[in-house]
Amino acid sequence: MEARFLGIAELTRTPSVAVVVDVMRAFTVAAWAFGRGAEKIVLAESLTDALALKARHPDWVALKDGPPAPGFDAVNSPGLLRSLDLGGRTVVQKTTAGTVGALAVREASLVLCAGFVVAGATARLLRQRGCEAVTFVVTGEEGRAEEDLACAQYIARRTERGGPDATAFLRRAAGSRAAAELTEGVRQGAHPDDVRLCLELDRFPFAMVASSEDSLMVLRPYTVPSPSPADGTSA
Structure with a gap:
């Protein structure tokens, strides 16, 4: 598989297949939302758009980066979200980087959103679809976020037979600027467990596929069967 690693601003054309990576914290939060029973994420x-959607659909759950704000039900923190019961609910998510990256490649034939918590399932789906060329969108820090790049490179390597050991990739993410800011309380709307939860490899058995539905970009879980022993540890 040919892999390219680009920041959002470096996307000069729409890729055929895109994996949008936001480890800390958008797509870790999205995975936890599905883990807590959410049906879909808009x-x-x-x-403004998030609040307008919430106004039209009062039963939807709206979340954002930063501290709590009027009109929003939750913040972009896996540690805080994990206590919510989202069974059958629709979540509206707006973040600084992750959702922006996904919307930037909305015309791609396949858009996956990922973090370490769904890395294995994401790699399995790429293999299952026979993707020959994949653009990994590194959303944080204008494409330089170490945690996102490490995760993207790990997923790319994991599509290969045999796969890599995750230790070095997780160590890079743990030493990232984002991890430090969360640990030191620089980022608002955070929980002390956020970094640990963001680095929990393969916490969930599904990939997350984004596609257009009624003019909205909608993210849904897609369960990918685990490999048989004959497949080794590649995915």
């Missing part, structure tokens, strides 16, 4: 263009 990726909002802006905070």
Whole structure:
């Protein structure tokens, strides 16, 4: 598989297959939302759009980066979200980087959103679909976020037979600027367990596929069967 690693601003054309990576914290949060029973996640263009969707659908759960704010039900923190019961609910998510990256490649034939918590399932789906060329969108820090790049490179390597050991990739993410800011309380709307939860490899058995539905970009879980022993540890 040919892999390219680009920041959002470096996307000069729409890729055929895109994996949008936001480890800390958008797509870790999205995975936890599905883990807590959410049916789908609508990726909002802006905070205004998120609030407008919430106003039209009062039963939807709206979340954003940063501290709590009027009109929003939750913040972009896996540690805080894991206590919510989202059974059958629709979540509206707007974040600084992750949702922006996904919307930037919305015209791609296949859009996956990923973090370490769904790395294995994401790699399995790429293999299952026979993807020959994949663009990994590194959303944080204008494409330089170490945690996102490490995760993207890990997923790319994991599509290969045999696969890599995750230790070095997780260590890079743990030493990232984002991890430090979360640990030191620089980022608002955080929980002390956020970094640990973001680095929990393969916590969930599904990949997350984004596609257009009624003019909205909608993220849904897609369960990918685990490999048989004959497949080794590659995915």
